[in-house]
Amino acid sequence: MAVQHEQCQRLTKGSTSAKLTFARNDSQEFFCGVGAASINILTTFPINKIIFRQQLSGIGASAAVRQLQAEGFLLLYRGILPPMLQKTVTLSLMFVMYDKFNRALCRNFSNARPVLRKTTAAVLAGCCEAVFTPFERVQTLLQSRHYHDRYRNTFHAFRELGGWGVPEYYRGLVPILLRNGPSNAVFFVFRDELKDVFPRPDGPGGQILRNFVSGAVLGAVISTIFFPLNVIKTQQQSKVGGQFTGCYETFRIIYNERSRSLRAVFQGAHVNYTRALISWGIINASYELMKTFFYDNIDR
Helix, strand or coil: CHHHHHHHHHHCCCCHHHHHHHHHHHHHHHHHHHHHHHHHHHHHHHHHHHHHHHHHHCCCHHHHHHHHHHHCHHHCCCCCHHHHHHHHHHHHHHHHHHHHHHHHHHHHCCCCCHHHHHHHHHHHHHHHHHHHHHHHHHHHHHHCHHHCCCCCCHHHHHHHHHCCCHHHHCCCHHHHHHHHHHHHHHHHHHHHHHHHHCCCCCCHHHHHHHHHHHHHHHHHHHHHHCHHHHHHHHHHHCCCCCCCCCHHHHHHHHHHHCCCCHHHHCCCHHHHHHHHHHHHHHHHHHHHHHHHHHCCCCCC
8 A cells, every 4th residue: 555655646746847747648648549549440440340240230250251242342441430530539548548537546545446546547538438439320330231322431421410410429328338437447457467467578579479468368358248238339329310229228129139149149259359359469569569669768
């Protein structure tokens, strides 16, 4: 507890130079988050599209792949702009806001248990990310084959949704909030602990591998636990106009449509698990690499 209190004092030191350092670190966190998200999206978008089709239609991976093959390569990356904009901003925001909330909690509750402080900061950061729900909303519509002829591109989809009012942009907000906060908490609480399980490497290559594996394992576990919330979110956001259904009602509809089988609800989870292994491995490794390469003076 004494060590934790001392760390909080160092984090929240009120000198002008410290405040300038924190502001600079915020921009560094943001830049590294943007870079890590961009690398991840470009690498994993086709896999994510396969998972989306499985979540939406309850079909197998091979059937989803055949759908994409039939549509052709030109449509493979259709819908990439919304996640590119959303993920680059939200991922960088996740790191920046977590750092800000963590410092604020240290300043005001320096004797609080580290796990409680990290969990609270992570959940609050996740709530901030949910502001960008409209990007997920538009991505869902552009990835669905039912809307290929209705929405030409990202900007057209945004403009057309505006005719339904602001709430339509935020359809699916509740499952996103239920997903973001707890998943962030698991990630930030266990990231360093999991990394410390592996032997400390000597060279930079070993450090990259260590960061990749720790991020990959965490990402795979988190994505599997919260997979049903993504299924609910996808179903809610695949509709335009009409009644807004709650999480329970949406899950009940999905469960009944899929022959009351939980296994069918988790259709696509194995592909999602694989994508998360790659995705969060890339995010964690590239984020830490960029911090080390560009800002090796950051005090971790």
